[in-house]
Amino acid sequence: MMEGEDEAVVRRCLKGEVGAFGELVEKYQKPVYNLALRLVRNEAEAEDVAQTAFIKAYENLSSFKPGSRFFSWLYKIAANEAMNAIRRLRRFEPLSNGNGAAADEGGLEATERLDEEARILDALMDLTMDHRAVIVLKHLQELSYEEVGQVLDISTKKVKSRLFSARQELRTALRKRGVSEQ
Amino acid sequence: MIDDAVLALLQKVAEGTATQAESASLHEILRRNEEARSAFDDLQVVMRTLGSVREASVPPTLKPAVMRALGTRPLPSRVTRLRGSILTLLPLPLHPVKLRQTIQSAWCTLISKPIPTSTNRAEAIMKGNKRIVIGGAVVALCAVVYFSFFYPPTSPDETQGAIGAAKKYRSEQITDKDVQLAAENNAAGTTGTGVVDEQAAADLQKNATELSKTIKVINATVTLDKTMRATYNNAAAALEATAKFLADKPWSGHRGVTWDNRAMADMAAQASTLDKAIKSALEKTKSIDRTAALKDMAKTAASLEKNARQFEKTSRSTLEMRESVDR
Numbered sequence: 001m002m003e004g005e006d007e008a009v010v011r012r013c014l015k016g017e018v019g020a021f022g023e024l025v026e027k028y029q030k031p032v033y034n035l036a037l038r039l040v041r042n043e044a045e046a047e048d049v050a051q052t053a054f055i056k057a058y059e060n061l062s063s064f065k066p067g068s069r070f071f072s073w074l075y076k077i078a079a080n081e082a083m084n085a086i087r088r089l090r091r092f093e094p095l096s097n098g099n100g101a102a103a104d105e106g107g108l109e110a111t112e113r114l115d116e117e118a119r120i121l122d123a124l125m126d127l128t129m130d131h132r133a134v135i136v137l138k139h140l141q142e143l144s145y146e147e148v149g150q151v152l153d154i155s156t157k158k159v160k161s162r163l164f165s166a167r168q169e170l171r172t173a174l175r176k177r178g179v180s181e182q
Numbered sequence: 183m184i185d186d187a188v189l190a191l192l193q194k195v196a197e198g199t200a201t202q203a204e205s206a207s208l209h210e211i212l213r214r215n216e217e218a219r220s221a222f223d224d225l226q227v228v229m230r231t232l233g234s235v236r237e238a239s240v241p242p243t244l245k246p247a248v249m250r251a252l253g254t255r256p257l258p259s260r261v262t263r264l265r266g267s268i269l270t271l272l273p274l275p276l277h278p279v280k281l282r283q284t285i286q287s288a289w290c291t292l293i294s295k296p297i298p299t300s301t302n303r304a305e306a307i308m309k310g311n312k313r314i315v316i317g318g319a320v321v322a323l324c325a326v327v328y329f330s331f332f333y334p335p336t337s338p339d340e341t342q343g344a345i346g347a348a349k350k351y352r353s354e355q356i357t358d359k360d361v362q363l364a365a366e367n368n369a370a371g372t373t374g375t376g377v378v379d380e381q382a383a384a385d386l387q388k389n390a391t392e393l394s395k396t397i398k399v400i401n402a403t404v405t406l407d408k409t410m411r412a413t414y415n416n417a418a419a420a421l422e423a424t425a426k427f428l429a430d431k432p433w434s435g436h437r438g439v440t441w442d443n444r445a446m447a448d449m450a451a452q453a454s455t456l457d458k459a460i461k462s463a464l465e466k467t468k469s470i471d472r473t474a475a476l477k478d479m480a481k482t483a484a485s486l487e488k489n490a491r492q493f494e495k496t497s498r499s500t501l502e503m504r505e506s507v508d509r
Contacts, residue, residue: 018252018253019249021249021252022245022249025244025245025248025249026245029240029244029245030237030239030240033238033240033241033244034237034238037238038235043241047241047243047244047247048468048469048470050244051244051247051248051251051468051470052469052470052473054248055248055251055252055255055470058252058255059255088403116234117234117235117236120231120232120234120235121235135232139229139232139233140232140235160189160190160193161186161189163193164189164192164193167224167225167228167229168221168224170228170232171224171225171227171228174227174228174231179231
């Protein structure tokens, strides 16, 4: 489904075809869920964030401007939702012992933590929210600088400078967590 | 400190978007600049590391949950749609367009003017028909006369004071009958107005405290929009204020205070029901379900706030009156 096709689906939804929104959910559920998961690092919370993002998008579909990119608009909603969740988690479930992980502490998770990938993602949790968002959007969601700027409401120039600082911060976090230099 | 231009070049090369010339230029810079070389190495490590992160698979429950939630929500274009549907429900003569046409047609018949059509409307407007002005003045005059002399319509009962003896309120001397114990009064307890039912007041205070605690949990754990959060907080604040007002037993020292025990008992029950419903909503595992349940209960919270404020206002005024009578 191309960008124009997204718009056509949006128009169908606005005409009252609720089921049409399912096509957009199907298309974007993976990137939206992954965005949420990489930002909140908690599967249940990420699913909640993704659900809320889709529902908010649906409820505000009439404010979506035709001609703009649907996925940028949706990502923006999802990123905001994820950031709200992070703030909430930080406030009410203090990150234990400052290790930066808001992840579940179940047996499976504990095993996963031994995995390099889990350590990378934990290192990501050490970053500030702005830095984490820019890294996730650019490197894990593979958005362009312009798209990252649109989602985070900042200029492309700002994206570049923030990304540089974020990568440096991540490098330090990776070292701290003993992630091997590949 | 690495120059901004060098930083941009570092990122471009690391991301693989640099031209050959840019890569060569960076190569030259790295050869001479230790700090840039170290930054470039770090950058490459970070990018390689992030490249190894796999995409997570989507929980199979995500889409069905979203679609299920959408089924209970209004359509995105609900404002336009609702307005249109309400208008279509109106009897035809009350539809705004029809109504305008009907009035226009009646007015034109009254002043013997041809009903304007799209072809002659512009011409009619340009002529500036004097009859419209005169007609308007007559209608306005009729309205002034009606509202000055005949409005509001009165029944014979309401005019008896003008020819009969005026009935004035006289405060009676307080007797022992005014001071009643709850047990003695049929109206006491929770059945209506009567002497203060202190048990109902205590229940209300207890339930108000409990509800406030639960609303604090909402604030702490659920993401709600500002309006809904304010609705719950206002309900808690109003109820707490009422509880505080009752805690001072403001009726003490006044004889025979008539108290709205039913309102007090109703509020206590309403607070308890809302509290239980919120607690049950908070137990839902999905935040979406929690939010939806809280949305559904926001009306009850708003009603509770209104009742609490009304009760406090009425009670204060009752006490003031009683105080002045006592004096």
